Amino acid sequence: MAQFWKPGTEKPDAQVVDDEEGGVLFLPGSNSLSSSGYGYASIEKQRQRLPVYKYRTAILYLVETHATTIIVGETGSGKTTQIPQYLIEAGWAAGGRLIACTQPRRLAVQAVSSRVAQEMGVKLGDQVGYTIRFEDVTKQDETVLKFVTDGVLLREMMNDPLLTKYSVIMVDEAHERSISTDILLGLLKKIQRRRPELRLIIASATIEAKSMADFFRPRKKRREPETEENGLKVEPAILSVEGRGFNVQINFAEEPFHDYIQAAVSTVLSIHERESTGDVLVFLTGQDDIDAAAHLLNEDIQTNRKHSGLVVLPLYSGLPRADQELVFSPAPRGKRKVVISTNIAETSLTLEGIVYVVDSGFSKQRFYNPVSDIENLVVAPISRASARQRAGRAGRVRPGKCYRLYTEEYFLSHMSVEGIPEIQRSNLVSCVIQLKALGIDNILGFDWPASPSPEAMIRALEVLYSLAILDDDAKLTSPTGFQIAEIPLDPMISKMIIASSQLGCTEEILTIAAALSVQSIWISGRGIQKESDEAKLRFAAAEGDHVTFLNVYKGFHLSRKSSQWCHKHFVNYHAMKKVVEVREQLKKIAQRIGLVLKSCDSDMQVVKKAVTAGFFANACRLEPYSPDGMYKTLRGSEEVYIHPSSVLFRVNPKWVIFNSLVSTDRKYMRNVMTIDPSWLLEAAPHFYQLQKPNLLH
Ligand SMILES: Nc1ncnc2c1ncn2[C@@H]1O[C@H](COP(=O)(O)OP(=O)(O)OP(=O)(O)O)[C@@H](O)[C@H]1O
Numbered sequence: 001m002a003q004f005w006k007p008g009t010e011k012p013d014a015q016v017v018d019d020e021e022g023g024v025l026f027l028p029g030s031n032s033l034s035s036s037g038y039g040y041a042s043i044e045k046q047r048q049r050l051p052v053y054k055y056r057t058a059i060l061y062l063v064e065t066h067a068t069t070i071i072v073g074e075t076g077s078g079k080t081t082q083i084p085q086y087l088i089e090a091g092w093a094a095g096g097r098l099i100a101c102t103q104p105r106r107l108a109v110q111a112v113s114s115r116v117a118q119e120m121g122v123k124l125g126d127q128v129g130y131t132i133r134f135e136d137v138t139k140q141d142e143t144v145l146k147f148v149t150d151g152v153l154l155r156e157m158m159n160d161p162l163l164t165k166y167s168v169i170m171v172d173e174a175h176e177r178s179i180s181t182d183i184l185l186g187l188l189k190k191i192q193r194r195r196p197e198l199r200l201i202i203a204s205a206t207i208e209a210k211s212m213a214d215f216f217r218p219r220k221k222r223r224e225p226e227t228e229e230n231g232l233k234v235e236p237a238i239l240s241v242e243g244r245g246f247n248v249q250i251n252f253a254e255e256p257f258h259d260y261i262q263a264a265v266s267t268v269l270s271i272h273e274r275e276s277t278g279d280v281l282v283f284l285t286g287q288d289d290i291d292a293a294a295h296l297l298n299e300d301i302q303t304n305r306k307h308s309g310l311v312v313l314p315l316y317s318g319l320p321r322a323d324q325e326l327v328f329s330p331a332p333r334g335k336r337k338v339v340i341s342t343n344i345a346e347t348s349l350t351l352e353g354i355v356y357v358v359d360s361g362f363s364k365q366r367f368y369n370p371v372s373d374i375e376n377l378v379v380a381p382i383s384r385a386s387a388r389q390r391a392g393r394a395g396r397v398r399p400g401k402c403y404r405l406y407t408e409e410y411f412l413s414h415m416s417v418e419g420i421p422e423i424q425r426s427n428l429v430s431c432v433i434q435l436k437a438l439g440i441d442n443i444l445g446f447d448w449p450a451s452p453s454p455e456a457m458i459r460a461l462e463v464l465y466s467l468a469i470l471d472d473d474a475k476l477t478s479p480t481g482f483q484i485a486e487i488p489l490d491p492m493i494s495k496m497i498i499a500s501s502q503l504g505c506t507e508e509i510l511t512i513a514a515a516l517s518v519q520s521i522w523i524s525g526r527g528i529q530k531e532s533d534e535a536k537l538r539f540a541a542a543e544g545d546h547v548t549f550l551n552v553y554k555g556f557h558l559s560r561k562s563s564q565w566c567h568k569h570f571v572n573y574h575a576m577k578k579v580v581e582v583r584e585q586l587k588k589i590a591q592r593i594g595l596v597l598k599s600c601d602s603d604m605q606v607v608k609k610a611v612t613a614g615f616f617a618n619a620c621r622l623e624p625y626s627p628d629g630m631y632k633t634l635r636g637s638e639e640v641y642i643h644p645s646s647v648l649f650r651v652n653p654k655w656v657i658f659n660s661l662v663s664t665d666r667k668y669m670r671n672v673m674t675i676d677p678s679w680l681l682e683a684a685p686h687f688y689q690l691q692k693p694n695l696l697h
Contacts, residue, residue: 043119047085050078051243058239059083060090063168066237067192068200068216073241075205075392080112080172080348083201084145085120087168088127092199093144097167102150102184104176106132107317107324108348113137113147115350133488134585150180155488157187157438162195170201173347174212175385177421177450179431185449187438189216196232205392206385208418209238215449248357248395252408260360261289263405265296267358268338272310275401278355279337281345283390285364285379287519290314290340291572297338309334315341318518320577327351343382346389350396357394359387361406361415367663368427370455374638375427376663383419384411421450428452428460429491433469436476437485463617466687467495483593489513489586496614497590499683500607505600506590508550508607514583515549516659516671518575522645528570535570540647544656544673546611547604548647553579609683612675615657616683619675622654631656631669634680634688643668 047053052073062069073079084101093099103109113130122128129138130147138146148156150171157163169188174181188200202212213236257263264282271280284290294312301307315327327345330353331337337353339345343363363382368375382390387404394400404411423431431452435443444457464470469481469491476482480498487494493513500509515521524532539555541547552569556576559565566573590597600606620631620640629652631640640661642649646669648656655677658669680688 047078047082047119050082051245052078052082052241054243055239055241056082056086060086062237062239063087063090063092063199063201065231066233066235067196067198068202068213068236070207070209070212070216070236070238071201071203071241072207072209072238073203073205074244075389076245076350076396077205077241077243079203079205079241081116081119083170083203085116087170088120088145092167098143098165099145099168099170100153100163100166101145101147101170101172102153102181103147103348104150104173104178104181105344105347106149107344108173109147109149111328111349116145116147134588150178150184151488154180154184154187154434154438158485161438162191163198164195166198168199168201170203172203174202175204175207175389175418176347177419177423179422179426179428182421182423182449183431183434185215186447187440189447206388206418209240212236212449213238244395246395246397246399248391248400248402250391250402250404252404252411253406256407256410257405260284260362260405261293261296264340264358264360265293265300267403267405268297268310269300269307271356271358271403272307272336275356277336278398278400279331279339279351279353280356280358281351281354281393282338282340282358282360283343283346283363284340284360285362286342286377287314287316287318288524289360290316290342291523293340297340309336310338311335312338312340314574315339315345316519317342317344318520318578319574320581323574323577343386343390345393346386349393351393352397354394354396355398355400357391357400357402359390359402359404361387361404361410365419366422366426368425368456369636370453370459371636374633374636374661374667376661376667378663381415383416385418387411387415423448423452424450426456428456429463432457432460432464433476433481433485433491436464436470436474436481441474462687464491466617466684467491467614469495483595486593487589489517492614492617494614496610497586498595499613500610501590501595501598503600503606503610503613504596504598505603505606505610506595506597507599509610510583510586510590511553511579512546512549512607512611513586514579515546515553517582518572518578520645521549521552521572521575521579523566523570523572524645532570535568536647538569541604542651542674543604543608544648544653545646545671546673547607550607552576556580608673608675609679611673612657612679613683615659616680616687618659618669619655619657619677619680620669621677622652622656638667640667640669642672643670646670646672648672648674 071079084099087099109130109132113128114124117124117128120128125137126139126142128145129143131138131152132149133151171181171184192198216236218234264284268280268282284293294314297310297312301310311331313327315324327339328351339351361381362379364377365380366375367378391402394402432443440446444454468477469484471477476485483498484491484494493516497509497513500506522532522536539548539551541551552571563573566576617635619634621634623630623632629641633640653674655675656672657675659671662668662670
């Protein structure tokens with residue numbers, strides 16, 4: 001491996017510590033973990049060895065005296081698992097109050113809450129619990145510490161706008177700057193003005209602490225006191241936790257790799273041949289990459305005896321829960337586990353056996369163009385902050401190594417320090433509906449940590465009017481707007497579900513909505529394209545991918561959810577199990593908000609009308625005489641093509657709608673369905689007839 005890799009020269013990034021106005025604390029660095037080796041210390045001893053332990057008193061002092069405390073500390077220093085416990089020990093959960101700790105991702109919420117419950121010696125769901133979308137593992141009068149996704153806390157605000165139950169809210173991994181984190185930060189700042197007793201902790205390993213402090217600093221007039229009457233400082237405090245867990249040796253590629261999937265596979269095999277024991281965590285971009293890499297590795301394992309000790313496990317959000325949880329179990333005796341993951345494993349997670357991290361340097365990111373109103377999921381370089389987080393998944397319980405599949409020069413000169421906040425590169429439809437549901441009417445005047453573009457806001461409002469979610473006064477409509485705000489999905493999917501209740505095809509549309517929640521129900525990959533295309537033809541419906549999903553779902557049920565059936569038909573078994581899981585959850589929500597659950601049997605026209613009711617804005621027309629099947633979107637006249645994975649690829653019907661776009665050499669529509677253009681006028685007369693009267697001719 002030596003000829004391909006060279007150790008990084010980068011010094012560990014300096015911690016942000018200086019702030020002229022805030023309460024800044026420097027304490028001596030702690031490297032106790034590195035020196036102490038790793039054995040079977042009791043949990044209490046392990047807790048005391050973490051770098052954050054030396055700061056326990058300082059943290060509690062700052063939280064006591066400051067409305068907002070910003071804590072920056074290396075990955076693995078103990079922020080997530082320890083600080084909430086210190087707060088409980090100091091009495092912040094006494095008298096029926098609650099402490100919340102938010103995470104951007106569901107998997108992290110489950111993993112850290114179960115670790116903290118274990119450390120506290122309590123049953124998960126009793127004193128320590130978690131709530132994620134579709135799942136609440138807490139007890140009303142018993143839980144004092146709740147791990148939640150940012151989105152769940154926003155939903156709680158619909159019933160309790162001031163979050164009165166909580167004494168302290170810790171927003172963890174704040175550097176990720178998901179849309180939900182940004183909305184949450186803006187709302188928490190608002191809540192602080194009404195509830196000065198609420199304490200906020202903003203934590204991350206890679207956050208720009210100064211700009212976060214600027215955001216939370218109240219705008220004050222000259223000479224106004226910094227301390228309120230009750231002695232609480234409104235000026236945010238910044239604390240830098242010095243010290244790291246175990247050392248992680250960073251290695252960069254000597255030369256750039258052209259195929260990062262192949263490079264990742266070769267690196268894993270070299271690690272297996274040359275390095276001592278320890279599991280490997282590989283970061284790729286999405287399900288297709290992961291499946292391709294897993295396929296290549298498994299092929300090699302079957303043919304090469306030297307590699308038979310490898311066990312490959314994929315990890316992405318579209319996997320069913322039980323399969324995701326496999327990554328937390330130890331590798332079978334004498335085997336080396338290789339987890340191949342999206343950035344779902346990038347923050348907060350501790351996978352105990354991981355010693356080696358392989359970082360492709362890429363992730364799938366949303367990019368939204370408000371002019372064409374098109375959102376693309378694009379494979380793009382990650383930021384340096386992300387690269388540090390990825391490396392930080394090693395070195396948590398013993399020293400580790402990170403192999404970056406890019407050069408150091410590229411890292412230093414081409415990768416941005418931090419990513420662009422999601423709010424500045426996304427379609428804002430879901431975000432606006434959430435704010436409206438929380439009673440925030442002046443969305444353009446909202447205090448954002450990073451402002452979204454006014455064009456994107458206006459576009460979102462336009463779509464929400466056309467979906468009949470907002471009325472002429474820009475308020476949520478009743479009942480549609482309020483029902484949609486209750487469904488924790490993209491409003492276009494929610495609208496499709498609500499329309500299906502009126503059209504009598506809820507059973508079918510719930511299946512389609514669930515299938516749209518996974519990246520792909522098909523197995524694809526290098527070398528099996530022909531067979532998988534042929535298998536797809538057995539289910540292909542002339543109406544397009546949505547009706548094809550229904551055919552596959554029916555077949556899966558008739559086979560009694562058999563993995564052999566999936567294997568035979570090139571259907572992704574994991575994805576189908578996930579579809580069944582999500583469908584169950586959606587059914588419960590549909591019942592809760594009073595939708596009529598009905599099947600339309602074989603009347604596919606109503607199914608297509610329901611899909612159109614949600615996705616009319618993504619309508620396209622085939623360009624006349626286009627030899628390569630070019631379509632133009634009705635809204636932005638954007639050039640798009642049917643994705644090769646669609647059953648309508650090369651069929652090229654005149655009118656179609658799609659669910660999403662992916663950009664590679666061209667913009668491709670994924671999940672495509674034929675439509676009758678007159679349905680567009682039925683579904684959204686304002687949108688198509690009044691604004692653009694000649695559009696449909
Ligand atoms: N499930 C677990 N099993 C074993 N050790 C764990 C587990 N979870 C956490 N730890 C130990 O606790 C340490 C601190 O973890 P914690 O998640 O609190 O750190 P953090 O500072 O929040 O890191 P990050 O910024 O990466 O989220 C880990 O480095 C590891 O040593």
